[in-house]
Amino acid sequence: MILVVPSLIITLMYFMFQNAPHRPGTPPPFNNACLIMLGVFPLIVMFLITSITMQRERVSGTLERILTTPLRRLDLLAAYGTAFSIAAAAQATLACVVSFWFLGLDTKGSPILVFTIAIINAVLGVGLGLLCSAFARTEFQAVQFMPVVIAPQLLLCGIIVPRDVLPDWLHWISNVVPASYALEALQQVGAYSEPTAIAVRDIAVVIGFAVIALCLAAATLRRRTP
Amino acid sequence: MMSSSSDELLRNGVEPVIDVQNLRVIRGKRVALENISVQIARGTITGLLGPSGCGKTTLMRSIVGTQIIAEGTVTVLGRPAGSAELRHRVGYVTQDPTIYNDLRIVDNVRYFAALYGTDSNAADQAISAVGLQDHRTALCGNLSGGQRTRASLACALVAHPDLLVLDEPTVGLDPVLRVDLWEQFDQLARSGTTLLVSSHVMDEADHCGDLLLMREGHLLAHTTPTKLREDTGCQSLEEAFLSVIRHSTATAAG
Numbered sequence: 070m071i072l073v074v075p076s077l078i079i080t081l082m083y084f085m086f087q088n089a090p091h092r093p094g095t096p097p098p099f100n101n102a103c104l105i106m107l108g109v110f111p112l113i114v115m116f117l118i119t120s121i122t123m124q125r126e127r128v129s130g131t132l133e134r135i136l137t138t139p140l141r142r143l144d145l146l147a148a149y150g151t152a153f154s155i156a157a158a159a160q161a162t163l164a165c166v167v168s169f170w171f172l173g174l175d176t177k178g179s180p181i182l183v184f185t186i187a188i189i190n191a192v193l194g195v196g197l198g199l200l201c202s203a204f205a206r207t208e209f210q211a212v213q214f215m216p217v218v219i220a221p222q223l224l225l226c227g228i229i230v231p232r233d234v235l236p237d238w239l240h241w242i243s244n245v246v247p248a249s250y251a252l253e254a255l256q257q258v259g260a261y262s263e264p265t266a267i268a269v270r271d272i273a274v275v276i277g278f279a280v281i282a283l284c285l286a287a288a289t290l291r292r293r294t295p
Numbered sequence: 296m297m298s299s300s301s302d303e304l305l306r307n308g309v310e311p312v313i314d315v316q317n318l319r320v321i322r323g324k325r326v327a328l329e330n331i332s333v334q335i336a337r338g339t340i341t342g343l344l345g346p347s348g349c350g351k352t353t354l355m356r357s358i359v360g361t362q363i364i365a366e367g368t369v370t371v372l373g374r375p376a377g378s379a380e381l382r383h384r385v386g387y388v389t390q391d392p393t394i395y396n397d398l399r400i401v402d403n404v405r406y407f408a409a410l411y412g413t414d415s416n417a418a419d420q421a422i423s424a425v426g427l428q429d430h431r432t433a434l435c436g437n438l439s440g441g442q443r444t445r446a447s448l449a450c451a452l453v454a455h456p457d458l459l460v461l462d463e464p465t466v467g468l469d470p471v472l473r474v475d476l477w478e479q480f481d482q483l484a485r486s487g488t489t490l491l492v493s494s495h496v497m498d499e500a501d502h503c504g505d506l507l508l509m510r511e512g513h514l515l516a517h518t519t520p521t522k523l524r525e526d527t528g529c530q531s532l533e534e535a536f537l538s539v540i541r542h543s544t545a546t547a548a549g
Contacts (some may be wrong), residue, residue, distance in 0.1 A: 130393040139382040139452070168316040190350055292377060294364045295322060 071118070073158050078169040079103055083172045086135035096175070100259065103174050105228055107164055108185055108255045110155045111191035112248065113219055117212070119153055119198030124158060124211040136292045137242040146287055151194050158192030178258035182268070186258070189275050190251050196282030203289035222248035300504045304336035306320035311399065312337045312371065312458055313358055320353050327353045329512045331367070331527045335505070337457075342503030343493040343538065350512045351493040352390060355460050358491065361388040369407045372457060383411060386456030390463045392447035400427055403433035403435055404449050411454035414478040421453040424479060441468045445476075459483065461492045465499060477502040497533040508539055515543050 073262050135145070169173040176183060181196060197218055205211035225239060226232070226248035243249045244270035254271035258264070279286040314334040328350045337343050343351050356362035360377020369376035372384055385504045394403045404418040406446050415467060421529040422431050425445035425495055430438065435446055448464060461480075480490050480502070492503065502519050508515040508523075516523070516539055520532060529535040 130391060131395060134387065134389060134393040134450075135407075135410060137361060137382060137385070137387050138407065139379070139412065140410050200532055225490050293361055295363050 071156060071168070072163055074112070075106070075160055075164045075178065078110075079106050079164060079168055080172065084238060098257070098285045099172070100176070101168070101256075103168050103172065104176065104183065104255045106189050106258050107161070107168060107250060108178060108190050109223065109228075109240060110164065111161055111187045111214050112251070115153055115157050115191045115202075116158065116198040116219055117215055118156075119149065119195045119203045120205065120211045121198075121208050123149070123199050123202035124205050124208055128207070133294070136290065141289050142290045142292075146199065146283055146288065148190060149199065150283065154188065154192055157194075157278075158188055160189065161187035176259045177262040178260075179266075182258045182264060183255065184263065186251060186254050186272060186275075187281065189272060193247055193251070193275055193279040193282065196279045196286060199286035200282050201218030203286070204206065219248075220244045225249065226252045228252065249277050250274040250278075268283040299500045301334060301336040301339050301517075302313065302505075302519070304339065305334055309336050311335055311370075312372055313491070314368075314370040315354075315358070316368045316370075318369060319356075319365045320350075320357060320362060321365045322353065327512055328357070330384075331393045331514045332412065333514060333517055335489060337489050338484055338487050339505055340480055340490045340492060340503045341505040341507060342500050343491060343509065344497060344500055345495065345496055345509035345515075351495075351509060351511045352462055353512075354509070355387070355462055355493060358458075359460055361387075362404070364439060384415060385455065386449045386451035386454050386459045387449050388464055392440075392443040394435050394447050394450060397434065399432050399434055400438070400446050400449070401431040402534075403508060404453050406455045407450040413453055413455070415453070417453050418449075421449040424438060424452055425449045426475060428526045439546060441472055445472075450472045456488065458489045458491070459535065461490065463493050463495070465494065465496070497531075497536055505506070508536060510540055510543070513543075515539050 079107060082102055083099055086097065086102065089098055091097050114236040161184055165180060166186070169180050202211055205214060225235070225243035225246055228245070232240060232243050232249060248273040254268045254275070257268035257271070300312070311334040313333070315331055315333045318328055318331040319326065331354065343354065345351055353362060357364055358371060358376055360381065371381055374381055399405070400422060404421055405415050408415060408418040422428055425448050427442060427449065429447055430442065435443060438446065444464060444467070448461070451459060465476055468476065477499070480492065484490055493520065504519060506516070506518050506520060506523060508518070518526070523532065523535045524530065527535040527538040529538055
């Protein structure tokens with residue numbers, strides 16, 4: 070289901086935009102929306118999966134138990150990160166293939182770059198999910214972190230209202246949420262054939278956020294608890 | 296067969312496997328453990344007995360090294376409890392079976408084998424040791440309570456630990472299985488493993504060489520089943536334990 074659903078939703082969007090009018094000379098609106106989805110899906114899905122899985126580990130006691138084994142905390146995070154990133158990579162591959170080949174998504178920049186950004190978003194989702202799992206007492210609470218952590222990012226990152234026309238204080242907030250940079254990078258790739266400086270900077274920023282989230286998550290893994 | 300007691304071994308100058316000195320643990324606002332000092336020798340089975348909520352699990356977690364302690368020292372195999380070098384050598388089985396329900400038994404045990412750095416041979420041996428070889432490919436979520444407990448035990452046995460800390464491993468098991476498990480514990484002790492087993496069922500105490508009686512965060516006595524009977528003049532260990540409690544409250548009041 071993880072694999073197929075994003076592709077299906079992107080296909081659904083394709084048909085939504087099929088008869089939508091657009092000015093000649095500008096890219097079809099589907100292009101923009103599809104790019105956004107390719108970036109957003111890995112973030113949301115990986116956040117959900119990781120936060121719930123890790124929350125289960127914490128509550129069931131398996132986390133405490135595996136922390137009494139010689140396992141190092143970084144190994145644990147790396148294992149989680151890679152396992153889920155592989156799932157995310159498979160998902161993003163399928164979604165990209167469907168979008169670029171069957172639905173005629175056209176970007177000026179390389180599809181590989183779109184794919185890369187999708188993966189980095191997935192790792193960011195894993196990091197945020199691991200971190201949030203520490204603050205949820207039940208799986209039910211873990212799910213509720215999604216609207217708390219992900220929804221404001223999606224609202225402020227420029228999908229609905231361009232960031233430039235946001236009021237100042239919201240603009241400031243949107244400057245410090247990783248999704249803004251992920252989206253900007255995707256739009257840059259959509260608009261320019263070569264990777265631009267802005268796109269590279271944005272990708273670096275998102276990677277930075279992912280690393281910070283993973284490090285904070287590592288700090289919540291305690292071998293000794295009260 | 297009953298294993299020998301810590302007391303006589305330690306008198307002969309054997310280095311203790313567990314050495315707890317003046318341990319004090321605070322959980323939340325309550326004092327969970329108060330001034331606990333105890334030494335346990337290699338190759339013994341020590342029963343940790345007391346009513347539920349008396350601090351058994353907290354003491355076990357302090358020895359495994361997952362509990363933040365307020366005062367005192369806990370030394371295991373010559374090192375501070377929870378040291379990195381000890382993680383290969385101490386096996387811990389929590390009260391609720393901590394296994395992954397969506398994995399098969401064999402995958403659970405192999406996973407822990409990988410964490411401890413042993414191979415899948417060791418995993419198969421551990422599964423046989425707890426008598427689950429006929430169910431090795433069953434999903435843990437579909438197992439009965441007793442089978443899950445044993446699967447959880449197998450995940451600790453796979454490491455061939457020097458010290459095995461078992462939190463109420465026989466709760467909810469039928470009498471036949473309980474006898475089986477205690478026989479296995481005996482075997483492990485004979486091969487040099489030190490076992491610390493908690494229980495709130497007094498009739499299991501006879502399987503242990505040593506007894507630690509706890510109540511409300513205090514250690515009432517470190518004794519042996521025989522000595523406990525002699526001291527209290529009671530035949531049943533249940534009565535003996537009650538008599539120790541009455542005695543200790545009387546001393547505290549007087």
